[in-house]
Amino acid sequence: LAKTTQPISMDSYEGQEVNITCSHNNIATNDYITWYQQFPSQGPRFIIQGYKTKVTNEVASLFIPADRKSSTLSLPRVSLSDTAVYYCLVGEGYSSASKIIFGSGTRLSIRP
Amino acid sequence: EPEVTQTPSHQVTQMGQEVILRCVPISNHLYFYWYRQILGQKVEFLVSFYNNEISEKSEIFDDQFSVERPDGSNFTLKIRSTKLEDSAMYFCASSDAGTGRNEQYFGPGTRLTVT
Numbered sequence: 001l002a003k004t005t006q007p008i009s010m011d012s013y014e015g016q017e018v019n020i021t022c023s024h025n026n027i028a029t030n031d032y033i034t035w036y037q038q039f040p041s042q043g044p045r046f047i048i049q050g051y052k053t054k055v056t057n058e059v060a061s062l063f064i065p066a067d068r069k070s071s072t073l074s075l076p077r078v079s080l081s082d083t084a085v086y087y088c089l090v091g092e093g094y095s096s097a098s099k100i101i102f103g104s105g106t107r108l109s110i111r112p
Numbered sequence: 113e114p115e116v117t118q119t120p121s122h123q124v125t126q127m128g129q130e131v132i133l134r135c136v137p138i139s140n141h142l143y144f145y146w147y148r149q150i151l152g153q154k155v156e157f158l159v160s161f162y163n164n165e166i167s168e169k170s171e172i173f174d175d176q177f178s179v180e181r182p183d184g185s186n187f188t189l190k191i192r193s194t195k196l197e198d199s200a201m202y203f204c205a206s207s208d209a210g211t212g213r214n215e216q217y218f219g220p221g222t223r224l225t226v227t
Binding site for chain 2: 038041042043044045046049099100101102103104105
C-alpha cells in the first residue's frame with residue numbers, strides 16, 4: 001500500500017472553498033485514490049474516488065495531476081457541518097475485499 | 113438509502129466478560145468488515161469476511177476475537193474475555209462486489225467500555 005501524507009489539521013470559514021492535498025509519491029499503476037470523511041463519534045463515510053484527472057460528485061471534487069504523486073480534495077463552500085476528519089487512501093480501488101488502512105487524516109475545522 | 117446498523121450503541125462490561133457486538137450489513141453486500149477506533153486514535157482494521165469465512169485479519173484480531181454470520185442478515189464480533197484495552201468504538205462495514213470501487217459502508221459504531 002502506498003504511503004500517504006496529508007496535513008494534520010486545517011481551519012477554514014463557512015462559505016470558503018477548502019482544498020486538502022495528499023502526497024502519495026509511491027503510488028502504483030493499479031492504485032486508486034479514495035477519500036473518506038469521519039464526523040465525530042460516527043463511522044467513516046466514502047466521499048470520492050479517482051484514478052487520474054478530475055472527478056466530481058455532489059459532495060466534492062478530486063483533482064489528480066498527470067504524475068499522480070499527489071491529489072487534492074476540494075470542498076466547495078464549506079459549512080459548519082463539514083467539520084470532520086478527512087482520510088486520503090491509496091490502494092487497488094477495484095478490489096472489493098480490500099481492507100482499508102486509515103492514517104491519521106486531516107482534521108478540518110470550519111468556523112462561522 | 114440503505115445503511116449498516118449496529119447494536120448496541122453502547123456496551124459497558126467488566127474485564128474478563130464476553131461481549132457480542134451485532135451488525136446488520138446492507139442486504140445485497142457480500143463483504144463484511146470490523147474495525148475499531150480507540151479514543152483519539154486511528155481507525156484500525158480487525159477482520160474481513162467473505163463467503164462465510166475470514167478473508168484477512170490483523171494482528172489485533174487474536175484468539176479472543178471471533179466473527180460469525182449466524183443467519184442471512186447478521187454479522188457478529190465476539191470478544192471472549194474483555195480487557196481494559198479493548199475499550200474502543202467498534203465499526204462494522206460492508207461492501208458490494210459490484211461497485212468496482214471498494215466503497216465500504218460503515219455503521220454508526222458500538223462504543224465498548226471495559227471496566
